[in-house]
Amino acid sequence: MAVDKTRNTHGTNRSMAPVISVANLSKTYASGFQALKGINLEIQDSEIFALLGPNGAGKTTLIGIICGIVNPSEGAVSVAGHDIIASYRAARSMIGLVPQELATDAFETVWATASFSRGLFGKKANPAHIEKVLKELSLWDKKDSKIITLSGGMKRRVMIAKALSHEPQILFLDEPTAGVDVELRKDMWEVVRALRASGVTIILTTHYIEEAEQMADRIGVINHGELILVEDKDELMRKLGRKQLTLNLHNRLAAIPPGLEGRGLELSADGSELVYTYDTRAQRTGITTLLKDLSAAGITFRDLNTTQSSLEDIFVNLVRQSK
Amino acid sequence: MNLYAIKAIYLFEMARTWRTLMQSIVSPVLSTSLYFVVFGAAIGSRIAEIDGVSYGAFIVPGLVMLSLLTQSIANASFGIYFPKFVGTIYELLSAPISPLEIVLGYVGAAATKSVILGLIILATAGLFVPLRIAHPFWMIAFLVLTATTFSLFGFIIGIWADGFEKLQVIPLLVITPLTFLGGSFYSVSMLPPFWQTVTMFNPVVYLMSGFRWSFYDIADVGVGVSLAMTLAFLASCLGIVWWIFRTGYRLKA
Numbered sequence: 001m002a003v004d005k006t007r008n009t010h011g012t013n014r015s016m017a018p019v020i021s022v023a024n025l026s027k028t029y030a031s032g033f034q035a036l037k038g039i040n041l042e043i044q045d046s047e048i049f050a051l052l053g054p055n056g057a058g059k060t061t062l063i064g065i066i067c068g069i070v071n072p073s074e075g076a077v078s079v080a081g082h083d084i085i086a087s088y089r090a091a092r093s094m095i096g097l098v099p100q101e102l103a104t105d106a107f108e109t110v111w112a113t114a115s116f117s118r119g120l121f122g123k124k125a126n127p128a129h130i131e132k133v134l135k136e137l138s139l140w141d142k143k144d145s146k147i148i149t150l151s152g153g154m155k156r157r158v159m160i161a162k163a164l165s166h167e168p169q170i171l172f173l174d175e176p177t178a179g180v181d182v183e184l185r186k187d188m189w190e191v192v193r194a195l196r197a198s199g200v201t202i203i204l205t206t207h208y209i210e211e212a213e214q215m216a217d218r219i220g221v222i223n224h225g226e227l228i229l230v231e232d233k234d235e236l237m238r239k240l241g242r243k244q245l246t247l248n249l250h251n252r253l254a255a256i257p258p259g260l261e262g263r264g265l266e267l268s269a270d271g272s273e274l275v276y277t278y279d280t281r282a283q284r285t286g287i288t289t290l291l292k293d294l295s296a297a298g299i300t301f302r303d304l305n306t307t308q309s310s311l312e313d314i315f316v317n318l319v320r321q322s323k
Numbered sequence: 324m325n326l327y328a329i330k331a332i333y334l335f336e337m338a339r340t341w342r343t344l345m346q347s348i349v350s351p352v353l354s355t356s357l358y359f360v361v362f363g364a365a366i367g368s369r370i371a372e373i374d375g376v377s378y379g380a381f382i383v384p385g386l387v388m389l390s391l392l393t394q395s396i397a398n399a400s401f402g403i404y405f406p407k408f409v410g411t412i413y414e415l416l417s418a419p420i421s422p423l424e425i426v427l428g429y430v431g432a433a434a435t436k437s438v439i440l441g442l443i444i445l446a447t448a449g450l451f452v453p454l455r456i457a458h459p460f461w462m463i464a465f466l467v468l469t470a471t472t473f474s475l476f477g478f479i480i481g482i483w484a485d486g487f488e489k490l491q492v493i494p495l496l497v498i499t500p501l502t503f504l505g506g507s508f509y510s511v512s513m514l515p516p517f518w519q520t521v522t523m524f525n526p527v528v529y530l531m532s533g534f535r536w537s538f539y540d541i542a543d544v545g546v547g548v549s550l551a552m553t554l555a556f557l558a559s560c561l562g563i564v565w566w567i568f569r570t571g572y573r574l575k576a
């Protein structure tokens with residue numbers, strides 16, 4: 001498979017050839033602990049893929065294997081058709097990695113460390129590109145500072161700058177916004193979106209579900225080393241999303257009227273609202289019947305609204321089920 | 324070949340040298356000067372010439388070799404141990420570079436530093452005793468070969484070490500004794516026959532002998548043997564490094 005076939009300059013119109021393909025990947029650490037169990041995953045070109053999962057699920061292990069830091073026990077990974085072991089040079093030069101742990105050369109300057117990374121990835125020095133990256137990450141005024149003098153959030157951005165210094169086509173961000181303040185997090189999202197728009201594929205892990213909800217095109221959930229779900233984000237929200245219909249009543253109720261119990265109806269504490277929870281996946285949501293029955297019971301309402309459950313709820317449910 | 328990567332690592336390591344100039348250059352030079360004051364000037368004047376060379380001059384190759392070995396090991400082991408310790412090794416492991424390129428960068432920088440240091444010590448020695456170098460080409464050759472070999476050895480120690488103590492233990496318990504007992508400060512022929520035989524199992528003897536030969540044309544063993552032993556040690560270190568990268572030993576989980 002040629003590289004250019006899988007590349008696609010228009011971020012919105014994704015081609016179907018996967019840019020990363022993970023086949024039957026397992027990892028057993030020397031301790032005997034199995035951190036990954038037969039993972040199969042395909043990452044599409046120019047998408048933002050969010051990998052979610054509780055602590056210890058295996059997210060960092062998966063990223064580590066793809067990037068060459070952890071040896072796989074079984075299975076294969078290819079990056080734009082290049083096997084990560086047999087053609088490691090071709091595979092790795094496409095990838096930029098921002099690891100979860102902050103690890104920097106304390107006594108180097110920001111400029112020197114970013115330039116070093118570019119060299120390490122086999123690219124000719126290009127001060128203009130380093131300048132652009134540092135400016136985008138609001139690090140330009142710190143370019144001659146030693147890393148040890150920077151704050152934690154700045155160090156995290158230095159690590160992103162290092163990963164971007166060699167113009168990777170694929171960027172791994174392992175909890176990029178951990179310990180980053182709200183404003184900076186928004187800036188980072190902007191940077192990530194701009195990268196995606198320029199054709200970069202992004203795989204990120206995060207514990208902030210709203211981050212995945214806002215950023216991701218697709219979502220994967222991993223738990224106990226197993227990929228329990230991979231889904232288009234919108235699809236996921238629609239398919240798994242539970243909706244709630246809230247009815248603001250004209251007259252307060254003391255209790256759910258007889259004949260209407262056991263249908264997923266709940267009465268608010270003050271009796272002014274009825275909340276109906278239903279599943280959008282179901283063939284029939286039961287709304288029509290409910291409204292008919294309510295009017296038959298003489299219950300009228302002033303207003304109504306529906307809310308959809310967040311990705312967070314979906315996530316918590318999934319992980320609970322897979323336990 | 325990823326030449327940019329080799330250059331990046333090499334320059335990074337050399338920059339570290341200049342940052343730590345005090346400990347990497349000044350302190351070995353100082354301790355060597357002390358040796359000259361004590362052994363060369365004070366005690367050495369009471370010791371007879373060895374094979375027609377004054378004692379002060381006789382120990383010059385030994386002192387250079389002593390610094391060369393300890394500094395090569397210290398530089399190279401620290402150079403690769405530190406990224407493991409602080410976690411920046413992730414970048415090295417994820418970069419499109421081959422083991423050979425990593426070794427060229429790290430070991431090349433460590434060896435360069437040792438050779439520079441050796442030459443500085445030699446110049447320092449010249450201030451205390453009259454120097455004579457019979458075979459300048461071979462002097463440089465032995466200097467470079469030894470620096471490279473022991474930088475490789477240090478690189479292996481740096482990968483093997485999982486704590487700062489382990490980083491110190493081999494140089495302290497193995498290299499320093501072997502150097503002192505390897506004919507740095509005396510000619511092997513000065514020993515009783517039994518110890519002469521024992522000494523022949525010390526690899527440093529061969530390095531020492533060849534190096535001293537390049538200065539004064541005197542040797543404990545034939546220069547060909549010295550060269551062969553040095554190359555054999557170099558080859559074994561290369562073999563171990565190759566194995567380390569092939570298996571990911573202590574580098575990858």
Ligand SMILES: Nc1ncnc2c1ncn2[C@@H]1O[C@H](COP(=O)(O)OP(=O)(O)OP(=O)(O)O)[C@@H](O)[C@H]1O
Pocket residue numbers: 029030031033034035053054055056057058059060061062100576
């Ligand atoms: N070097 C190692 N040796 C043994 N076990 C390990 C090693 N590294 C990770 N593990 C184990 O593998 C499992 C997965 O770890 P991993 O770091 O991939 O989780 P994660 O999903 O990234 O978690 P987090 O959200 O906390 O970052 C954990 O149970 C962890 O204890």
Ligand SMILES: [Mg+2]
Pocket residue numbers: 059060061100174
């Ligand atoms: Mg992790």
